[in-house]
Amino acid sequence: MRAFFAAAVAWLAAWPVWAENVTHFTLDNGLEAVVIEDHRAPVVVHMVWYKAGSADERRGKSGIAHYLEHLMFKGTDSMAAGELSKTVSANGGSDNAFTSYDYTAYYQRIAADRLELVMKMEADRMRHLQISPDDWQTERDVILEERAQRTDSDPGALFGEQRNAAQYLNHPYGTPVIGWRQEMEALTRDDALEWYRRYYAPNNAVLVVAGDVTPDQVKALAQSYYGPLEPSADIPPRARPQEPPQLAERRLVFPDPRVAQPYVARSYLAPERDPGDQKQAAALTILAEVLGGNPQTSVLARKLVYGSGTAIYVSAFYDGMAIDDTTFGLAAIPAADVSLEEAEAAIDTALAEFLREGIDQAQFERIRTQIRASEIYAQDNTQALARRYGEALASGFSVADVQSWPDVLMSVTEDEVMQAARTVFDRRQAVTGYLTRPAEEATQ
Amino acid sequence: MIRFVLATLTVLCLTLPARALDIQEVTSPGGLKAWLVEAHDIPFTALEIRFRGGASLDAPDKRGAITLMAATLEEGAGQMDAQAFAEATESLAAQFSFDVDDDTLNISARMLTENRDKAVDLLREALTNPRFDQVAVDRVRGQVLSIIASDEEDPNAIAGRSFRKLAYGDHPYGSSLNGTAESVKALTREDIFDAKARVMARDRLVISAVGDITPEELGVLLDDLLGALPETGAPMPPRAELRLSGGVTVVDYDTPQSVVIFGQQGLAMDDPDFFAAYVINQILGEGGFASRLMEEVREKRGLTYGIYTYLAPKDLAETWQGSFASANGKVAEAIAVTRAEWARMATGEVTDQELNDAKTYLTGAYPLRFDGNGQIAGILAGMQLNHMPIDYVNTRNAKVEAVTKEDVKRVAQRLLNADALRFVVVGKPEGLSTGASN
Numbered sequence: 001m002r003a004f005f006a007a008a009v010a011w012l013a014a015w016p017v018w019a020e021n022v023t024h025f026t027l028d029n030g031l032e033a034v035v036i037e038d039h040r041a042p043v044v045v046h047m048v049w050y051k052a053g054s055a056d057e058r059r060g061k062s063g064i065a066h067y068l069e070h071l072m073f074k075g076t077d078s079m080a081a082g083e084l085s086k087t088v089s090a091n092g093g094s095d096n097a098f099t100s101y102d103y104t105a106y107y108q109r110i111a112a113d114r115l116e117l118v119m120k121m122e123a124d125r126m127r128h129l130q131i132s133p134d135d136w137q138t139e140r141d142v143i144l145e146e147r148a149q150r151t152d153s154d155p156g157a158l159f160g161e162q163r164n165a166a167q168y169l170n171h172p173y174g175t176p177v178i179g180w181r182q183e184m185e186a187l188t189r190d191d192a193l194e195w196y197r198r199y200y201a202p203n204n205a206v207l208v209v210a211g212d213v214t215p216d217q218v219k220a221l222a223q224s225y226y227g228p229l230e231p232s233a234d235i236p237p238r239a240r241p242q243e244p245p246q247l248a249e250r251r252l253v254f255p256d257p258r259v260a261q262p263y264v265a266r267s268y269l270a271p272e273r274d275p276g277d278q279k280q281a282a283a284l285t286i287l288a289e290v291l292g293g294n295p296q297t298s299v300l301a302r303k304l305v306y307g308s309g310t311a312i313y314v315s316a317f318y319d320g321m322a323i324d325d326t327t328f329g330l331a332a333i334p335a336a337d338v339s340l341e342e343a344e345a346a347i348d349t350a351l352a353e354f355l356r357e358g359i360d361q362a363q364f365e366r367i368r369t370q371i372r373a374s375e376i377y378a379q380d381n382t383q384a385l386a387r388r389y390g391e392a393l394a395s396g397f398s399v400a401d402v403q404s405w406p407d408v409l410m411s412v413t414e415d416e417v418m419q420a421a422r423t424v425f426d427r428r429q430a431v432t433g434y435l436t437r438p439a440e441e442a443t444q
Numbered sequence: 445m446i447r448f449v450l451a452t453l454t455v456l457c458l459t460l461p462a463r464a465l466d467i468q469e470v471t472s473p474g475g476l477k478a479w480l481v482e483a484h485d486i487p488f489t490a491l492e493i494r495f496r497g498g499a500s501l502d503a504p505d506k507r508g509a510i511t512l513m514a515a516t517l518e519e520g521a522g523q524m525d526a527q528a529f530a531e532a533t534e535s536l537a538a539q540f541s542f543d544v545d546d547d548t549l550n551i552s553a554r555m556l557t558e559n560r561d562k563a564v565d566l567l568r569e570a571l572t573n574p575r576f577d578q579v580a581v582d583r584v585r586g587q588v589l590s591i592i593a594s595d596e597e598d599p600n601a602i603a604g605r606s607f608r609k610l611a612y613g614d615h616p617y618g619s620s621l622n623g624t625a626e627s628v629k630a631l632t633r634e635d636i637f638d639a640k641a642r643v644m645a646r647d648r649l650v651i652s653a654v655g656d657i658t659p660e661e662l663g664v665l666l667d668d669l670l671g672a673l674p675e676t677g678a679p680m681p682p683r684a685e686l687r688l689s690g691g692v693t694v695v696d697y698d699t700p701q702s703v704v705i706f707g708q709q710g711l712a713m714d715d716p717d718f719f720a721a722y723v724i725n726q727i728l729g730e731g732g733f734a735s736r737l738m739e740e741v742r743e744k745r746g747l748t749y750g751i752y753t754y755l756a757p758k759d760l761a762e763t764w765q766g767s768f769a770s771a772n773g774k775v776a777e778a779i780a781v782t783r784a785e786w787a788r789m790a791t792g793e794v795t796d797q798e799l800n801d802a803k804t805y806l807t808g809a810y811p812l813r814f815d816g817n818g819q820i821a822g823i824l825a826g827m828q829l830n831h832m833p834i835d836y837v838n839t840r841n842a843k844v845e846a847v848t849k850e851d852v853k854r855v856a857q858r859l860l861n862a863d864a865l866r867f868v869v870v871g872k873p874e875g876l877s878t879g880a881s882n
Contacts, residue, residue: 041815085733090801092808141746148701149769260597261590296530312586366534373537379486380816
């Protein structure tokens, strides 16, 4: 099925390569910049990434990073509310922004000869945001509607939010990026401006420009528009509360009458990629691919979908790009006459067998082939490449870390993957959840 | 207030796409036609194959057969079962995908130059010699049934299904191309072979390729890949009669936020007024934060996270549609504002600035689409499906530029009608009930 196939393709597209066309420099005010050249089409992507995400929020103010992201479109000393997007659009471009745990990013995609126009506006709002008293309350309604659309209307999203909150005993990764509703409802213009003043400055930002440009062009433009901006003297260190030892497995059941297809999901606390030390994360990345990457040939698919027929779909997922401890996830949608308990038991049996049997040599080779090929396919998508560099640099990684990642992946041995599996599958650090219909309506 | 002068005064240069896009028509020795853009800088080729008719060619009482068939193409072919086929694909690092929509069955392939011949051999087996083993059909059927069950409880899917049914009744456009649980459970292995024979024939093929391949190589590849397909399949489905009337349809569903789909009659891509309608739609609801609906419903009132409209010129019917989601307590107001904006646009009055901004966006955004082999191959397939000439890329922006204020007025008055707009609302909307008008 295409819907299920997409995950594997996305995995392939995710690797950054083509190092020879990447240039990196830093302005005197601390702004770090990356230029990725691709002259095949007259297009440029211009992105600014701030090293501030929801995991940097103060407790009780959840959602402020994302709320400010919305308010960043409300004008500056010299631009009216909405003018930036309208200007980009009137010039044939598109723009948007996104917030995550570890960063907030803004981007425009536009004809390459309009780079100066968008850079001028993006630089302007880095230090000169204005939020009119009329706009902030309306925009708070908009983020509440966004939460209703993305989360409250989707039992799977609510389930994910609850599991995540259970996964983290202390770290702010357990709080949803969009915020808890009751805290969002109480956010104010002053909260937003306080956040803006603390984090939005050139020495807390990463500029990425990708497309039909030269590094010299970008340097000159960046110097004239971002160069004059004052750095901030008091950007707080990103020292978030860390996890204590997790000693007890957590289990939860989430019943919702809107659930048509129950499933079981489990996540284990897992180490993240670290700057200069990416080997363990690389092993976990390959482990996820071995266990659940391909819907036909992965270990869990072979055992549960094609073997016993216990599940109609399985997956394993891990993304090491994070500042603090992340998670390794497993999920299964049971076949029609199989209970969630049976599906979970089948996953555990399959994992135990895998730990005994080890990795199939042929599968390991096929995965390595795809890592190499992904370096070719990735060249066709410059925007994805830009995103990869921006995300990494905003999370504290270096250009060298990004560029060495494919080599680190290729250096991982089967033993290292198995060692990573034995370490990560610790039930004391795991959350297991059942998404199901309420008991009286259950059909199983 | 000081504003950047750059913004509103620029006139976009229209020599687009700036890198001349050299589209060649290739005819294979066996007579198959394809559009090709050679791009030898990255060692792979993107190939897009379309079969016209898509899921609308489902036989009577076999709804869902073509979707299930397409999803089972990669589940075993020739000597290979599903896993052997997947292993072979992985070993070549080729990427194949198969999917279906109302008007086409779509196959996308990405093949490395170094092993392209082997990748073609593999794909040919799936296209011309699929096994459709009973066990594979049953396994994929289980996945489809799971999706059907999920769609039963998904407000967006419920809204889409309700709107289709209202708009198109018993025509294939009127129901989900996945079929119903009942129709899918009843499909046999023979039905799957029959579904393939109905849609996968050479007389309805559209092909495009972009990448590291020459016209001669492509010609040989096409015969090799597709030459063994049957010459013809089922006759094309009839046109669909649009049965929408103005008003509100409420589908009761317990969720905090209502999902709304709305629409009326649209127009075909070959209608002489199409580009005027395209510009009007940009001003009304497709321009993101620049659109009237986004301004009125989101920016001024905070009634939604996003509202969009679009022209949907399908092969067999045309609509002008839109969608948004609003809290149950606010959705009635959001619908009232939307209907008022629809009526305002129906007068055809737009400012010079609105018209110019829409045109500069549409003409400026067009070349930005051509930024990757896969992207370009998809666009070339779409152009052929819509019967556009091979030089369309070079003439398209002039057609947008040619739209005048008078055209906008005339076409808006001709097409838009707020009283004919049907809103399908899924949720617990306050102050709304089903009726001819509200």
